[in-house]
Amino acid sequence: MHxxxxxxxxxxxxxHLLAPLGRLYAAGTARRLAGREGVRPGPPVICVGNLTAGGTGKTPTVTALVQRLLARGRAPMILSRGHGGSLAGPVQVDARRHTAAEVGDEPLLLSAFAPAWISRDRAAGARAMAGAGAEVIVMDDGFQNPDLHKDLSIVVVDAARGFGNGHCIPAGxxxxxxAVGLARADLVLSIGDAAAQAALAITAPVPRLKGALVPLPTGMDWRGLRxxxxxxxxxxxxxxxxxxGLGxxxxxxxPLEDHQPYTPQLLTRLSAEAKLLGAQIVTTEKDAARMPAGFRPQVLALPVRLELDDWGPLDAALDTLGL
Structure with missing residues (x-):
C-alpha cells in the first residue's frame, strides 16, 4: 500500500479523526507484548526493526550488520517473516530454486550475504536456524513481535520522515x-543525509547511530543516462x-506499491514504455529480486549500502554479546 x-x-x-483508532492499535500492540519474554533459541538474537509502517532502511541495515559480523569472524543467519511470499516456513532460502513469490523479495536479496530463513512462526524459525549452526540470528523486522527474546534491538528511523505526525496506525x-518503543530499544539508527539528520530530534535513553545509504560503486556512469x-x-x-543525484x-x-508483484502485464507495459521513451529501465535491488529471470537482462539495478558515521556504539554492543 502507499x-x-x-x-x-x-x-x-x-x-485527529482517526486518533481513537490509533490509540486502540497502540493498546493492542501493548497487550501483545505485555509479559511475554519470548523464546531463547540458543544463539543471540539481534533484531533490526522500526516504529513506523513503511520503509526505513531495515534491509540495508541487516546487510551491513551481517557484513560486520562476518568481519568479526561470526557465522550469522538471517530470519525474516517472508512478507509477500507464499511459503510459511521454516525454510532456508535458496536463490537457485526459490522465487520472490515463494519467499519474499527481501529474504531472496539477503540470502546473497548470509544464509537466510523465512518463517511466519519466528520462534520455530529461530530453533531451526540454531539447529543448522547459526552463531547469531539477525532478525529482519519483528521489533513488535513477542515470540523471540531479543538480545539486541536496533530501531531504524528514516531521518527525513522521522516518526511522521506522531500518531499510531491508522491516524499516523x-x-x-x-517513547514506549524506544524504551525497549538498545540502539537507534537514523538514516539520511546531513540536513535530515540535523533536523531530526530524538529523545532516547540509548545511543544513536547515524548513517546514509550510498550507491555501491559499479563502474557504471549514470550521468546523462535516460x-x-x-x-x-x-x-x-x-x-x-x-x-x-548520480546524474x-x-x-x-x-512508483509502485511496496512489494508489488511484477505481473506479465506490468512488465510488458514497462518494456513498451522504455522503448517509446528511448530509456533504460532502472530499479532497486529489491525490485530486481521480484522480476522473472527472463526479464532481468532488460533492467539495471542500482545497489546501495549503509555507511555509518561511527561504528563504535554498535561494536560495543556486539562486544557485550560476545560477538
Whole structure:
C-alpha cells in the first residue's frame, strides 16, 4: 500500500479523526507484548526493526550488520517473516530454486550475504536456524513481535520522515508510541543525509547511530543516462532522488506499491514504455529480486549500502554479546 500523505505532515483533521483508532492499535500492540519474554533459541538474537509502517532502511541495515559480523569472524543467519511470499516456513532460502513469490523479495536479496530463513512462526524459525549452526540470528523486522527474546534491538528511523505526525496506525505511521518503543530499544539508527539528520530530534535513553545509504560503486556512469525509473519500496522517491543525484536523466518515474508483484502485464507495459521513451529501465535491488529471470537482462539495478558515521556504539554492543 502507499502510505497516506497526511501521515507525514503535522497532524490535521484526518489524524485527529482517526486518533481513537490509533490509540486502540497502540493498546493492542501493548497487550501483545505485555509479559511475554519470548523464546531463547540458543544463539543471540539481534533484531533490526522500526516504529513506523513503511520503509526505513531495515534491509540495508541487516546487510551491513551481517557484513560486520562476518568481519568479526561470526557465522550469522538471517530470519525474516517472508512478507509477500507464499511459503510459511521454516525454510532456508535458496536463490537457485526459490522465487520472490515463494519467499519474499527481501529474504531472496539477503540470502546473497548470509544464509537466510523465512518463517511466519519466528520462534520455530529461530530453533531451526540454531539447529543448522547459526552463531547469531539477525532478525529482519519483528521489533513488535513477542515470540523471540531479543538480545539486541536496533530501531531504524528514516531521518527525513522521522516518526511522521506522531500518531499510531491508522491516524499516523506509528506501530506504537515513540517513547514506549524506544524504551525497549538498545540502539537507534537514523538514516539520511546531513540536513535530515540535523533536523531530526530524538529523545532516547540509548545511543544513536547515524548513517546514509550510498550507491555501491559499479563502474557504471549514470550521468546523462535516460532512464525509466521503477521502484516498489516503502518510499520510492528516495530511489528517484538517488538516481538524479548520480546524474541520470529520468524520463519517467514509476512508483509502485511496496512489494508489488511484477505481473506479465506490468512488465510488458514497462518494456513498451522504455522503448517509446528511448530509456533504460532502472530499479532497486529489491525490485530486481521480484522480476522473472527472463526479464532481468532488460533492467539495471542500482545497489546501495549503509555507511555509518561511527561504528563504535554498535561494536560495543556486539562486544557485550560476545560477538
Amino acid at each position: 502510505t497516506p500523505g497526511f501521515w507525514n505532515r503535522p497532524a490535521g483533521w484526518q489524524a 505511521p506509528l506501530r506504537e508510541p515513540v 532512464v525509466l525509473a521503477v521502484a516498489g519500496i516503502g518510499h520510492p522517491q528516495k530511489f528517484f532522488d538517488t538516481l538524479r 541520470a536523466e529520468i524520463a519517467r518515474a514509476e
